[in-house]
Amino acid sequence: MGPTMIDISRETIFALASAPGPAGIAVFRVSGPRARHVAEIFDFRMPCARVASLRRLSVAGRQVDEGVVVWFDAPNSFTGEATVELSVHGGRAVYDSVFRALDHEEGFRPAVPGEFSRRAVLNGRLDLTAAEAINDLVNAETEAQQDLALQQMAGKLADQFNDFRKDVLAGRAQLEAYIDFTDQDLPGSVIEDVVPHLARLGREMRSFLDDGRRGERLRSGLRVAVVGRPNTGKSSFVNWLAERDVAIVSEHPGTTRDVLEVQLDLGGYPVIVADTAGLRAVSNPVEKEGIARAKSWAQNADLRIVMLDASDQKDIDDGSIQGLDPDLILVNKIDLEPLEVCRHGVLGISVTKEMGLAAAVAAMTGLAKGRLSWGGGPIMTRERHRSALTAAAAAVERAGGLLQNQDPIELAGEELRFASEALGRVTGHVDVEAVLDIVFRDFCIGK
Numbered sequence: 001m002g003p004t005m006i007d008i009s010r011e012t013i014f015a016l017a018s019a020p021g022p023a024g025i026a027v028f029r030v031s032g033p034r035a036r037h038v039a040e041i042f043d044f045r046m047p048c049a050r051v052a053s054l055r056r057l058s059v060a061g062r063q064v065d066e067g068v069v070v071w072f073d074a075p076n077s078f079t080g081e082a083t084v085e086l087s088v089h090g091g092r093a094v095y096d097s098v099f100r101a102l103d104h105e106e107g108f109r110p111a112v113p114g115e116f117s118r119r120a121v122l123n124g125r126l127d128l129t130a131a132e133a134i135n136d137l138v139n140a141e142t143e144a145q146q147d148l149a150l151q152q153m154a155g156k157l158a159d160q161f162n163d164f165r166k167d168v169l170a171g172r173a174q175l176e177a178y179i180d181f182t183d184q185d186l187p188g189s190v191i192e193d194v195v196p197h198l199a200r201l202g203r204e205m206r207s208f209l210d211d212g213r214r215g216e217r218l219r220s221g222l223r224v225a226v227v228g229r230p231n232t233g234k235s236s237f238v239n240w241l242a243e244r245d246v247a248i249v250s251e252h253p254g255t256t257r258d259v260l261e262v263q264l265d266l267g268g269y270p271v272i273v274a275d276t277a278g279l280r281a282v283s284n285p286v287e288k289e290g291i292a293r294a295k296s297w298a299q300n301a302d303l304r305i306v307m308l309d310a311s312d313q314k315d316i317d318d319g320s321i322q323g324l325d326p327d328l329i330l331v332n333k334i335d336l337e338p339l340e341v342c343r344h345g346v347l348g349i350s351v352t353k354e355m356g357l358a359a360a361v362a363a364m365t366g367l368a369k370g371r372l373s374w375g376g377g378p379i380m381t382r383e384r385h386r387s388a389l390t391a392a393a394a395a396v397e398r399a400g401g402l403l404q405n406q407d408p409i410e411l412a413g414e415e416l417r418f419a420s421e422a423l424g425r426v427t428g429h430v431d432v433e434a435v436l437d438i439v440f441r442d443f444c445i446g447k
């Protein structure tokens, strides 16, 4: 049963908000109309609101722990409901006894994933993009992801969508005034005002959409494929990057068949580097499949690093193999054969002798930064944001076209109504119930 089917105003929910132990501290969150009752369940005196207080927790006369209790009275809590946070010790027995005591209580039940944030949205404490940002911050693994989540949490993306929506509504208001005038003298200037307003708004929306999908890429990690002929040292390089033996390195060509992915933090930017099967003509069906996977991964990647062997002068002169357009060419094994060329985007390295590797990482970091840095302003982080804005921009453009064609004003007004609703759905101004399941789908319990 999904939480949308539950009368949320009546149930008191609880969950462990910290990661499962053993750990120094475990934080239980309890939210809902009966949250105050936690004091009776554990037989302590509820502290004053927002004052952290040490309390002994007992159940049926037996002490279960001693911990810090914080009471938040409604609506001054994360969810907007009465909330208690219990910071107890993070051990199995403590967890079990606290969980059981809460679960046993009439009107209490364990929270489903994302339910605290969901209630916060429904109670108007958070807009949907801020709730998404909280989830992003919890999952952030690099500094750039952290920066992105924090700026979205602060409301920058919501502000941008609200500004677009206000501009759409301003256009609509002008049109509505025009509709009311129809049997009197028409102020012709209205069209002259509205058409340029919509044209400018459409351009602003398109330019905001034209962001190279940095936000989405930053959330998921930039995909970097390492491709090249067999035995050039791809697996050696990826293992060196990962600081562990992810892939088998061997002097036998054609060892790597599956695509092996390694997550890295390059100067604060999240990158997924893939080691792939060496590209060559083969008849072995397993290696053939490996090569097909390598090519498809490389074609869909955000960046391609081609690995060449310093002894293969023909490939070095070509600069590309099998039509793959490289962003960076690494010529490996320069310990055996010095590299003659000095072309931009070509670096000589030796993985085994650790030559040129710092420069290779610096080049990769520069490329990642080029694709992912976004200047700190508002930026979309999900397909949900992008498809809504794309639909809104198209509707705004259609409205402008209708007005220019002297089509009935109502039709343009309808397009603008559609645009404002699409934008309003992103923040939760419109149809919040309908989008909740999409937004909270990947939350975990306790958030």
Ligand SMILES: Nc1nc2c(ncn2[C@@H]2O[C@H](COP(=O)(O)OP(=O)(O)O)[C@@H](O)[C@H]2O)c(=O)[nH]1
Pocket (backbone or CB within 6 Å): 229, 230, 231, 232, 233, 234, 235, 236, 237, 248, 249, 250, 251, 252, 253, 254, 255, 256, 278, 332, 333, 334, 335, 336, 349, 350, 351, 352, 353
């Ligand atoms: N001399 C030398 N040998 C290397 C270097 N890097 C890798 N090798 C060797 O080249 C062979 C193939 O390496 P591997 O990483 O499996 O290549 P892959 O097929 O491209 O994944 C192995 O025997 C490695 O030890 C290097 O910089 N110099």
Ligand SMILES: [Mg+2]
Pocket (backbone or CB within 6 Å): 234, 235, 236, 247, 248, 249, 255, 256, 276, 277, 278
């Ligand atoms: Mg390999």
